[in-house]
Amino acid sequence: xxxxxxxxxxxxxxxxxxxxxxxxxxxxxxxxxxxxxxxxxxxxxxxxxxxxxxxxxxxxxxxxxxxxxxxxxxxxxxxxxxxxxxxxxxxxxxxxxxxxxxxxxxxxxxxxxxxxxxxxxxxxxxxxxxxxxxxxxxxxxxxxxxxxxxxxxxxxxxxxxxxxxxxxxxxxxxxxxxxxxxxxxxxxxxxxxxxxxxxxxxxxxxxxxxxxxxxxxxxxxxxxxxxxxxxxxxxxxxxxxxxxxxxxxxxxxxxxxxxxxxxxxxxxxxxxxxxxxxxxxxxxxxxxxxxxxxxxxxxxxxxxxxxxxxxxxxxxxxxxxxx
Amino acid sequence: xxxxxxxxxxxxxxxxxxxxxxxxxxxxxxxxxxxxxxxxxxxxxxxxxxxxxxxxxxxxxxxxxxxxxxxxxxxxxxxxxxxxxxxxxxxxxxxxxxxxxxxxxxxxxxxxxxxxxxxxxxxxxxxxxxxxxxxxxxxxxxxxxxxxxxxxxxxxxxxxxxxxxxxxxxxxxxxxxxxxxxxxxxxxxxxxxxxxxxxxxxxxxxxxxxxxxxxxxxxxxxxxxxxxxxxxxxxxxxxxxxxxxxxxxxxxxxxxxxxxxxx
Numbered sequence: 001x002x003x004x005x006x007x008x009x010x011x012x013x014x015x016x017x018x019x020x021x022x023x024x025x026x027x028x029x030x031x032x033x034x035x036x037x038x039x040x041x042x043x044x045x046x047x048x049x050x051x052x053x054x055x056x057x058x059x060x061x062x063x064x065x066x067x068x069x070x071x072x073x074x075x076x077x078x079x080x081x082x083x084x085x086x087x088x089x090x091x092x093x094x095x096x097x098x099x100x101x102x103x104x105x106x107x108x109x110x111x112x113x114x115x116x117x118x119x120x121x122x123x124x125x126x127x128x129x130x131x132x133x134x135x136x137x138x139x140x141x142x143x144x145x146x147x148x149x150x151x152x153x154x155x156x157x158x159x160x161x162x163x164x165x166x167x168x169x170x171x172x173x174x175x176x177x178x179x180x181x182x183x184x185x186x187x188x189x190x191x192x193x194x195x196x197x198x199x200x201x202x203x204x205x206x207x208x209x210x211x212x213x214x215x216x217x218x219x220x221x222x223x224x225x226x227x228x229x230x231x232x233x234x235x236x237x238x239x240x241x242x243x244x245x246x247x248x249x250x251x252x253x254x255x256x257x258x259x260x261x262x263x264x265x266x267x268x269x270x271x272x273x274x275x276x277x278x279x280x281x282x283x284x285x286x287x288x289x290x291x292x293x294x295x296x297x298x299x300x301x302x303x304x305x306x307x308x309x310x311x312x313x314x315x316x317x318x319x320x321x322x323x
Numbered sequence: 324x325x326x327x328x329x330x331x332x333x334x335x336x337x338x339x340x341x342x343x344x345x346x347x348x349x350x351x352x353x354x355x356x357x358x359x360x361x362x363x364x365x366x367x368x369x370x371x372x373x374x375x376x377x378x379x380x381x382x383x384x385x386x387x388x389x390x391x392x393x394x395x396x397x398x399x400x401x402x403x404x405x406x407x408x409x410x411x412x413x414x415x416x417x418x419x420x421x422x423x424x425x426x427x428x429x430x431x432x433x434x435x436x437x438x439x440x441x442x443x444x445x446x447x448x449x450x451x452x453x454x455x456x457x458x459x460x461x462x463x464x465x466x467x468x469x470x471x472x473x474x475x476x477x478x479x480x481x482x483x484x485x486x487x488x489x490x491x492x493x494x495x496x497x498x499x500x501x502x503x504x505x506x507x508x509x510x511x512x513x514x515x516x517x518x519x520x521x522x523x524x525x526x527x528x529x530x531x532x533x534x535x536x537x538x539x540x541x542x543x544x545x546x547x548x549x550x551x552x553x554x555x556x557x558x559x560x561x562x563x564x565x566x567x568x569x570x571x572x573x574x575x576x577x578x579x580x581x582x583x584x585x586x
Contacts, residue, residue, distance in 0.1 A: 075416070206426050208416040212378055212409065217482075218402025218430030263416040 004054075004285040005047050012039055020044070050178040051281055054298075056186045057175065057243045058253075058280025059273035060235055063190070065250025066257075066265070066272050067197060067232040070204045071123075071225060075258075075313060076138050078250030079115075079236045083145030085247070087118025088233075088240035089171060090148045090155075097159045108185075112237030118144050119233050173246035173299025175284050182242045189238055193231045194273065200224055201265040208263060246299045248306020249276055255313060328390065329354045329486055329514040330375070335384035337367075337374055344370045346538045348384070352531075354485075357508075357515040359525045361549070362535035363559055368518040371535065372490050375516070376407045388486065402430035406479035409490045420466075420474050421459040424449055427481035442481075449477040453507055469500030476507055489517035493524065526550055526574040534558060546574050 005021075006014045019031040020043050065078040072082075079085045091114025095107040126140040152171060197204065203224045206214045214221045239246075253276040254268070260275075261267045280298070283305075287296040330352040337345040345367045352358050360368050373379040375386055377393060386393045388404050396404065406427070424446040425438055432442075450456055453473040458466075463474060472492065479487060489508070493501035501521070505528050508515055519525040525532055525546060532549040534541040536558045542549055555563045555576075562579040 073416070202426075202429055202432065205418070205422070206429060208418075209426070215378055215398055216376060216402065216407040216409070217426055218399040220398045258416075262422075263418055264422060 004051050004281050005043060007285050007289050010039075010042060012043065017043060046178075049180055049183055050175055050284065052183050053178040053186070053243070054175050054281040054284040055277035056183065056190055057239055057246065058249055058283075059277035060186065060190050060193075060239050061246060061249040061280070062253035062257075062272040062276025063193060063197065063269060064232045064236050064239070065276075066254045066269055067204075067228050068250065069254055070207050070265070071228055071232075072137055073208050073210060074137055075255060076251070076310070077141075078248065078254075079232070080245065080247040080250060081138060081145070081310075082122050082141040083118045083143075083148060084115045084122070084233060084236050085240055085245040086145040086148035086152070087121075088112070088115035088237045089245050090114045090152045091117075091237065092241045092244075093152050093155050097155055108238045108241040111241035112234050114148070115233040115237040115240070116229070118148055119229055123229075171245060172297040173244035173302075174295075174297035175243050175280075176295060176297075177242070186238060186242060189235060190273075193235045194269065196227065196231050197265070197269055200227070201269065204228070204265040205263070244297075244299060246280070247303040248310065249280060249302055251313075252306055252309050253279060255309075327354050328352070329356070329388065330516065331387040331390070332375075333385045333387070335371075335374060335386065336382050337370055337379060338382045344538050345374070345381075348540055350533060350540065350543055352514060352516055354514055355512070356530050357517075357528060358531045358533065359517050359519045359529035360533045360535055361519055361522065361525050362541075366535045367538045368535055369490055372407075372488055372516070372518055376405055376488050377401055399430045402482065404484060405486050405488055406482040406484045407488045407490070408475055408479050408492045410492070410494045417462050417464045419460050420450070420455070420463055421446055423463050423474055424478045424481050427478035430482065445483065446477075446481050449480040450474075452480055452511075453477045469496050469503070472496060472500065472504060473507070476504065480511070485513045487511070487513060487515050487517075489515065491518050491520050494520060522550060522576045526576060527568075527571055550574055550576060 002014050002017050002021075006012045006017045016035050016039065020035070020040050023029050023031055023033075024040075024044055061079065064084075068077040068079060068082055068084070069075055071077070079088075088111040091110040091112070092107050094114070095110035122137070122140050122144050125144075126137040149171070156168070156171070203214075203219050206217055206219050207221070207224065209217075211221060254272050257268055257272040257275055261271050280302070283301045284298045287298040287301045290296055328351050332348055332350050335345055335348040336343065348371065360371060362368055370379065374381050375393075377396075377398070388396075388401075393401060421443075425442060427449070428438070428442040428445065432438075447456075447459065450459060453476050455470065455473055455477065458470070458474075463471065466474065476492075487508070492508075493504050496504070501524060505524055508517075509528055517529075519529070529546055531543065532546050533543050534549050534554060541558060542554065550565070552563060552565065555561050562581075562584050564577040564579055566575045566577065567573070568575040
């Protein structure tokens, strides 16, 4: 964390970073101020919230990835691939640029509406004809995703110049808009969704065995499914409304966590949240430093790493793609 | 007459898009019976079983387990009445064997409790029964098909039910595993209702057989009554020679392919 805080366009001595942090936590100048006061502002007002946000968004996206994979019993599922993130960004852009505001609850709610619309479309369409297959699910996800992306792009084109950057931000994904208010909102929401999913950890395990096996073992699959879809689309909506569409984290992190631990959700969920948070913090630090003084949107970094990873999973035979 | 009935099916019909898959099915299974359902492909065996273990909902008719209609059971309650074993399906995700078996205890768990010591003991005992005692921490996907199916049996056993529904549990397995699995089933000495593909297995293990064709029951009776030359000819379209296996004293079926029957 100190490393992430110290890195950036303006490099700060890690020791100074620690001193500033300790001073501010204790609310008392334990260490004499030997540094430029501006550093303190950069650190506490800009970088610190951003790192918290990166951790929360990374953890949240990974959690949603775990949930989507359990719902679809498909290791290729994540909010990005299933088009849920694209739906959310369409909702967000609709609200921000055109000013659509259903229910008067603002951008996060519109993003949630977009996310749940996309999720329902993908699940319904890929289930038509009764015979579910992973291939169908992923292809449906890609189609729905590009449909929503094109709507987002269309809205962007019709936007005033000033709004263009905002829209681009949603399409690519960036953490530069970190605010303490969104951090509080996200912390509360992440804790709630974490609690709900840990409560259902056994049901999630069993869902991985498939619909029929779950029913045989006594799981009320419809109930669990609805709760998980609501929780994960709500989280995706809020995440996208804060940070835009950051791709592939929900795919890579659960996968690595499964390899490191097991498919048991009791362990998998906390491990994924932590790893995802850690990974996005690192990726965001990288995106701030690599093209300094300019910033790279972090979504570019994660997609650049994530896409080859996705191909690699598809290639691996242990996860039967053609089922 | 109510006593001792494990399963009672009354006027059961099932349709998909107004195609009749099951037509007015009626039968009973008494406690402790090993009953097989046989019939040509597409006769409705699996559909019948799925209606009982509640993956499908009957279009008409009622199903009673222990004299209670299954409509009155929640998913969890039903899982405490019947253990179901289907044709093996693994899934993409890996679990340890003990975790898979513990999933068979799900219906017995209360909302807030996690796995108890008692659950673990029951799971281990179940693993013993199928002869895989030392496998508990192995990964499920690393096992052979026969071993995986034995884990599935252990999971069903861990459910501690006295009624098993089996949907062709030995399909696609080597003959050694087929016999092994049926032996385990027989040794459990509880009520069994099984769809069976292999006629010799049906003849060897079942007390009673139900012959199904085009969604209707053709006959119900002992293996000797049901597995007759006439039924083989009319329902399955094959000629057979029947004898008694001198070791098991059970009916033995020998098929006579067309290229040999023109003497």
